[in-house]
Amino acid sequence: MELRDFGEFGLIAHIRKLFPEIGDDCAVLPGRSGFFLLATVDSQVEGTHFRLSLIPPFSLGRRLLVANLSDIAAMGGIPRYALTSFVLREDIPFSWFEEFLLGLQEEALRYGVTVVGGNLARTAGPVTLDLVLLGEVEDDRPLLLRSNARPGDCIFVTGYLGEAKAGFLLVEQGEERSEYQPLRERFFTASPRLSVGRFLGSLGERIALIDVSDGLLQDLGHILEESKVGAVLEKEALPVSSLLAQFCKEKHYDPLDFVFRGGEDFELLFTAPPHLEEIILRSIPGRLGIPVSRIGNIIPEEGKIFIEEDGKLLPLSTLGFDHFVRKER
Amino acid sequence: MELRDFGEFGLIAHIRKLFPEIGDDCAVLPGRSGFFLLATVDSQVEGTHFRLSLIPPFSLGRRLLVANLSDIAAMGGIPRYALTSFVLREDIPFSWFEEFLLGLQEEALRYGVTVVGGNLARTAGPVTLDLVLLGEVEDDRPLLLRSNARPGDCIFVTGYLGEAKAGFLLVEQGEERSEYQPLRERFFTASPRLSVGRFLGSLGERIALIDVSDGLLQDLGHILEESKVGAVLEKEALPVSSLLAQFCKEKHYDPLDFVFRGGEDFELLFTAPPHLEEIILRSIPGRLGIPVSRIGNIIPEEGKIFIEEDGKLLPLSTLGFDHFVRKER
Numbered sequence: 001m002e003l004r005d006f007g008e009f010g011l012i013a014h015i016r017k018l019f020p021e022i023g024d025d026c027a028v029l030p031g032r033s034g035f036f037l038l039a040t041v042d043s044q045v046e047g048t049h050f051r052l053s054l055i056p057p058f059s060l061g062r063r064l065l066v067a068n069l070s071d072i073a074a075m076g077g078i079p080r081y082a083l084t085s086f087v088l089r090e091d092i093p094f095s096w097f098e099e100f101l102l103g104l105q106e107e108a109l110r111y112g113v114t115v116v117g118g119n120l121a122r123t124a125g126p127v128t129l130d131l132v133l134l135g136e137v138e139d140d141r142p143l144l145l146r147s148n149a150r151p152g153d154c155i156f157v158t159g160y161l162g163e164a165k166a167g168f169l170l171v172e173q174g175e176e177r178s179e180y181q182p183l184r185e186r187f188f189t190a191s192p193r194l195s196v197g198r199f200l201g202s203l204g205e206r207i208a209l210i211d212v213s214d215g216l217l218q219d220l221g222h223i224l225e226e227s228k229v230g231a232v233l234e235k236e237a238l239p240v241s242s243l244l245a246q247f248c249k250e251k252h253y254d255p256l257d258f259v260f261r262g263g264e265d266f267e268l269l270f271t272a273p274p275h276l277e278e279i280i281l282r283s284i285p286g287r288l289g290i291p292v293s294r295i296g297n298i299i300p301e302e303g304k305i306f307i308e309e310d311g312k313l314l315p316l317s318t319l320g321f322d323h324f325v326r327k328e329r
Numbered sequence: 330m331e332l333r334d335f336g337e338f339g340l341i342a343h344i345r346k347l348f349p350e351i352g353d354d355c356a357v358l359p360g361r362s363g364f365f366l367l368a369t370v371d372s373q374v375e376g377t378h379f380r381l382s383l384i385p386p387f388s389l390g391r392r393l394l395v396a397n398l399s400d401i402a403a404m405g406g407i408p409r410y411a412l413t414s415f416v417l418r419e420d421i422p423f424s425w426f427e428e429f430l431l432g433l434q435e436e437a438l439r440y441g442v443t444v445v446g447g448n449l450a451r452t453a454g455p456v457t458l459d460l461v462l463l464g465e466v467e468d469d470r471p472l473l474l475r476s477n478a479r480p481g482d483c484i485f486v487t488g489y490l491g492e493a494k495a496g497f498l499l500v501e502q503g504e505e506r507s508e509y510q511p512l513r514e515r516f517f518t519a520s521p522r523l524s525v526g527r528f529l530g531s532l533g534e535r536i537a538l539i540d541v542s543d544g545l546l547q548d549l550g551h552i553l554e555e556s557k558v559g560a561v562l563e564k565e566a567l568p569v570s571s572l573l574a575q576f577c578k579e580k581h582y583d584p585l586d587f588v589f590r591g592g593e594d595f596e597l598l599f600t601a602p603p604h605l606e607e608i609i610l611r612s613i614p615g616r617l618g619i620p621v622s623r624i625g626n627i628i629p630e631e632g633k634i635f636i637e638e639d640g641k642l643l644p645l646s647t648l649g650f651d652h653f654v655r656k657e658r
Contacts, residue, residue, distance in 0.1 A: 004419035027445035090333035125454025
């Protein structure tokens, strides 16, 4: 038996058997007076998450922080300190490394993160970049846990989904038309939704929150699994940007595939009781300037996802999607 | 210009220009009431730090924690929480991964560390294992900083140096005689000196402390550089175990080379004012059961290291050692 026979989630399940204290994307630990300490780690591996020829080093430096910032956002937290671990080949141009560091520095400054330590190692193999991010969240607020969803809750998502995947395809295909530049930018570096996480935490309500790093279906699946509920998604409400729609039409792709399985959007997906719908739909665009859509409802049927279209409910499997499918990129 | 033209310390200097808050091996951050939070990260890279064929996976799992525990020890701290980042090939046998996790679990249990989170990624290249360790140290004690050494201080080191390097050579050469098993064990997994770090911190005195991860000369060099002082080492006082002496005699190696440049001993090297000599030499072996040697003195001459032998002082360079030379392994 090799690791490939287990898949990512099989291995994680095995690791959790030995280390049962491993929790959500962020560890929640005792912190300074008044706060929990949050800790999360994420890697960018050459050949798996990026290729040197496809992403400018400055963007890669920014991107290394994004997934971690998004994990802190998904806890309603404030990012504070980072430690880095870089495993580098000796033939990497110094100018590449310098640009990479400048990108990391810019993103750190933008979000108030102080890089306080790190480690360097050599390799003959792929460049591997790890970053650990420590953050804080007030300890007198309810945690925004994945297990918080209840039947009747509304499901919301920020921004537009699937654009990062479209950007990846554009870069991979060498498609350089300037009209698609916003999609490429979304692939290079998304905007972690820290302000939305802070806003949701400040409500002091029962909210299940996760960031969309592996595609809507997989990340919604985590909420459904941990809350032991199901979901109905309204097809017309799924946030497809006009640029993604144009791209998909031109390239003969199904935009739904990008929304459901495109990864690395780093939007926030959350459920909340219906009495919060109005304040959410008003405040997030109005006060934070970030689009938000109500895309469906939580239902009691555990693990089930239905799509509602023209008043009809279709189980997801009939549409050819499996919500625990691994992302392919 | 490629990264190889800068070397590890050149790159670290460049990183520190952009991120001036990066400190010693451990970051010292605001913590729970009464404590600083300590954070450190270390990697084990296949082909650089280990080879799958040479180290049993259980030992590798233990070893992944050791360098981090040693960093916490060097701050006089208590280890608390770990996050892991594993970059794995899909053709790795599951049984290998299972044994690796069991080794990590054993070492974590031994030192009271809770693994609270992690990340998994695929690669086609070398296995890369990162671990972040969070710890604590009381905030009302003087920190055991590398910059604390003053002329007249005594220099001490725990245990015996150079054994891990001898163990590495034995494993690499396929030398399987059982009399050398203790050296191989020292290479597989050293014992981080947490109790010594705690003892030194409890003294509340001006002590410069570092762990010996890169060989005595390089790590002493860090203390000398940051304290702007020099050192005299007494050749006869350097702790060479009888087993290392036997190994070097048989294989025609110079034991001094192992003591000075052997890496990954994870002993503690520290300086202290002379009035502490008696309590250090009595308490560390007597109360903690760990050998300790006084190996020399701090002198004012910045960056200079002399070796004292038969009453004569020889500058280190005449012996063919350069204390900023990178380790070769």
